[in-house]
Amino acid sequence: MSAPPKAPAPARTGYRHVLAVPEFRAVFAAHVLSLLGVVVSEIALSVLVYDLTGSPLMSALAFAVGFLPYALGGTLLAPVADRFPARRVLVVCDLVCAACVAAMVAPGAGVGVLLALRCCVAVVSPVFAGTRMATLADVLGDGDAFVLGRSLIRIVSQSALLIGYGLGGLLLTAVSPRHALLITVGTFLASATLLRFGTRRRPARLRPEREKEGGTLGLLRNRRVLVLLLVFWVPAMFSVVPEALAAPYSDDLGAGSAGLGLLMCALPVGTIAGELFAGARLGRATRERIVLPLLCLAVVPYLGYALSPGLWPSLLLLVLAGACSAYTLGLDQWFVRAVPEESRGRAMTLLSAGLMTIQGVGMAGAGALAEVVGVRAAVGAAGVAGTVCCVALAVACRVTESRDGAARHMTGR
Structure with a gap:
């Protein structure tokens, strides 16, 4: 099965024209939802761990463990991004994250379990991010439109630093940390749905006969x-x-x-x-x-x-x-x-x-x-x-x- 033709880049490329590509809008909206889920889960998990332990150190660790497994996941799981169809990888990553966060909501989940589940989400994250970036080149081509698409993704990520944690803090004034984590489950599932039905299926990039090259x-x-x-x-x-x-x-x-x-x-x-x-x-x-x-x-x-x-x-x-x-x-x-x-x-x-x-x-x-x-x-x-x-x-x-x-x-x- 041959790969479908790449969507042509807009003749006059700009942010508005990149957003006019339907597949990119799906990927972009899924990124916003995933990012929202990550921000809410980080704040809610930190508060939940502090409520359970009364320890500022353990609360800080709930944030820190999100960084530690990146190197492991990015090194060991990097080939997954090319060995399997990109849409399947993205959807599975979102579902794994949703399942891990859903397990955090269980009333009997102790601190050790919560931190372990947070590590699992962090291991999957670089695979998702890398596959999404590569998918942008499939959707927009590898020229100017790809650069502007990547730029929009980064702008949203930087904006989250400005407003995301503030909104997450406000959310926790209205709901408990465990209920806030349920919102995160919803955002990951919504992201998976957008990617499954908003993007086309493309075959794996790496052909089996070239695996060892x-x-x-x-x-x-x-x-x-x-x-x-x-x-x-x-x-x-x-x-x-x-x-x-x-x-x-x-x-x-x-x-x-x-x-x-x-x-x-x-x-x-x-x-x-x-x-x-x-x-x-x-x-x-x-x-x-x-x-x-x-x-x-x-x-x-x-x-x-x-x-x-x-x-x-x-x-x-x-x-x-x-x-x-x-x-x-x-x-x-x-x-x-x-x-x-x-x-x-x-x-x-x-x-x-x-x-x-x-x-x-x-x-x-x-x-x-x-x-x-x-x-x-x-x-x-x-x-x-x-x-x-x-x-x-x-x-x-x-x-x-x-x-x-x-x-x-x-x-x-």
Whole structure:
């Protein structure tokens, strides 16, 4: 059975035109529902664990265990994204998450069971995210429309940081944590339904006879792909440092809870603004040209923390740093161009798992460094080390870009 033809990208591509593609609307709506479910479940589970134990540490662990299994799931389960039809993988992942959250609602579920179920959801998450990203290329093609579709997914994810947890907190004033978890079950089931009936069935990307030709290690042996993965991962490790240290920094400034809220919001606001401007106002060629300059500037604003700025200058620095992340739109185009189509699902799964894992490493490292040198010095050090790493990665991109250019030339892209 041959693969159905890809949906043609809109002739004049923009966010509005991407949203006009019916299959993308289904994937996008399913993402919103899944994200809502994750946000509600994280808050409800944290509160539920605290109610059961009275321990702030155990409550925090309910959040932390959501990060830990990403590397495991992304590494061991990455091939699943290409070995089976994408729609089936997405629907099964949603159903597994719904089943795990439904089991959390059981009155007899103890803390150990709750945390184990949370780990199961986290193991599945990178497979779902990677398969969804690869599906966008099937739905929108692997050109400009794909980049804008990915951008919309990221914008929604960043927006969740601004409003999701606040809405989740309000929800828990009206219902118990276990009832809130039932809402999460509903969102996962709704997402599965949208994906099952709103997207077309496509065969598995990886044909059985080609199973031994590449694999995950083969993908990582591709120097261009490895460099691009590092460009996604490494800046993210340094960019989360101010977020990880926002509470002690706000305390140092005497800004209180209001200042803490502003510090937590500034980076996502800059990221959303940068994405929207690059996606709506810049052409495809321009977005690719600004990748390396913005990459080199990605964490430069953090150097300003060495000057002991007040609250408002600090917010400006964070907004600027967030806006520099607009380089990811052009980077998305390079990545989908560099990865063989039959390995696209596992590549996207690795990308998602690595991104979450390295952000957790960055947060932990930030806390450890701040214990020794203080908050401002830790953020400034992240700016120095991060800039050195980003410049080195920019050079590596230049060295490997001939391969990408050759691929573009051969395929007429």
